[in-house]
Amino acid sequence: MPNWFKKQMTEAFLSKDLYQIKVLNQCWFFYRKKNSATVKQ
Template sequence: MPMWLRQQLKQAYLEKDRYQIKVLNQCWFYYKERETEEVQS
C-alpha cells in the first residue's frame, strides 16, 4: 500500500470520516486490481 494512501486512511479513521474511508477503500481496491492486471500481462 502506498505511503500516501496509508496516511490518508489513518487521518480519515482518526477523524471518523466515513465518506473519506469509503473513497480511500475504493481507491485501494482499484489500485490492487490494476497492479494484479499488470503482473498478469
C-alpha cells in the same frame, strides 16, 4: 501500500470520516485490481 495512502487512511479513521474511508477503500481496491492485471500479463 504506499505511505501517502496509509497516512490518508489513518487521518480518515481518526476523524471518523466515513465518506473519505469509503472513497479511499474504493481507490485501494481499484489500484490493486489494476496492478494485479498488469503483473499477470
